[in-house]
Amino acid sequence: MTEPLIELKGISKSFGNNKVLDDIDLTIYQGEALGIIGPSGTGKSTILRVIAGLIAPDAGEIYIQGIRREGLIEDGADPLGIGMVFQQAALFDSLTVEENVGFLLYQSSKLPRARIHELVEEKLEMVGLPGIGDRYPAELSGGMRKRVSFARAIMSNPEHPEEGPEVVLYDEPTAGLDPIASTVIEDLIRQLQSTQGACGSYAIVTHQDSTIRRTADRIILLYQGKVQWQGTVSEIDSTDNALIRQFMSGRVSGPIQVVG
Numbered sequence: 717m718t719e720p721l722i723e724l725k726g727i728s729k730s731f732g733n734n735k736v737l738d739d740i741d742l743t744i745y746q747g748e749a750l751g752i753i754g755p756s757g758t759g760k761s762t763i764l765r766v767i768a769g770l771i772a773p774d775a776g777e778i779y780i781q782g783i784r785r786e787g788l789i790e791d792g793a794d795p796l797g798i799g800m801v802f803q804q805a806a807l808f809d810s811l812t813v814e815e816n817v818g819f820l821l822y823q824s825s826k827l828p829r830a831r832i833h834e835l836v837e838e839k840l841e842m843v844g845l846p847g848i849g850d851r852y853p854a855e856l857s858g859g860m861r862k863r864v865s866f867a868r869a870i871m872s873n874p875e876h877p878e879e880g881p882e883v884v885l886y887d888e889p890t891a892g893l894d895p896i897a898s899t900v901i902e903d904l905i906r907q908l909q910s911t912q913g914a915c916g917s918y919a920i921v922t923h924q925d926s927t928i929r930r931t932a933d934r935i936i937l938l939y940q941g942k943v944q945w946q947g948t949v950s951e952i953d954s955t956d957n958a959l960i961r962q963f964m965s966g967r968v969s970g971p972i973q974v975v976g
């Protein structure tokens with residue numbers, strides 16, 4: 717494996733009495749596609765939010781390209797860009813697609829509007845949605861909104877190319893999509909990984925079987941605050957780990973307790 721981009725060491729996080737992450741060690745390597753799976757409520761989104769620097773762990777250390785992160789992302793930029801695609805597309809409803817995708821550039825760059833427009837159009841083309849910049853999110857389907865949020869996540873400022881996202885964190889990017897729309901998103905994730913130069917390494921949280929198999933190379937299973945299993949995609953079918961067997965088959969009986 718190549719060099720570690722992001723390392724979590726001994727990460728713990730509780731909400732009240734609920735210990736969601738319990739002394740987790742996890743590394744994301746350069747060029748890696750890491751799938752994070754596990755039952756609902758086991759802290760998959762929480763781990764992404766910790767990696768993104770949106771919430772602070774209670775204990776443990778986070779290293780970004782070998783440099784320890786102090787505080788949250790808002791306290792100082794990481795040495796590499798981390799983009800996030802949320803489960804909900806999280807677009808601003810009152811802004812057009814163009815204003816959403818170019819949001820950060822319109823807010824904080826000195827680029828002329830025409831140049832931002834070009835860059836937005838370039839990203840929209842990459843996600844297969846050219847020419848929709850003047851529409852509003854409410855006019856789009858769920859799958860289109862997700863693709864627009866991708867376009868926003870991969871936007872970088874050509875004045876500061878080093879700030880472009882090198883790592884993307886995908887939180888259930890295919891949740892609620894039909895199988896064909898899911899395939900489009902899965903292909904897009906892999907396509908961006910190989911062509912964009914930017915989104916070459918990523919972690920993806922998903923419950924969908926096709927997304928697990930098509931977008932991840934290495935998988936970890938989170939349960940009860942711990943990484944309980946890790947292996948390659950082909951190993952999810954051959955392992956006799958009882959947690960993976962139950963999770964992938966959807967059986968109610970087994971070591972994973974059904975909540976609710």
Ligand SMILES: Nc1ncnc2c1ncn2[C@@H]1O[C@H](COP(=O)(O)OP(=O)(O)OP(=O)(O)O)[C@@H](O)[C@H]1O
Nearest residue numbers: 731732734736754755756757758759760761762763
């Ligand atoms: N800000 C918060 N305040 C209180 N509890 C929280 C907060 N964020 C998450 N939790 C709790 O932490 C646990 C883990 O939540 P998280 O969203 O990380 O799970 P998940 O594995 O991503 O779940 P799902 O698969 O259902 O999306 C849950 O019990 C959730 O209720």
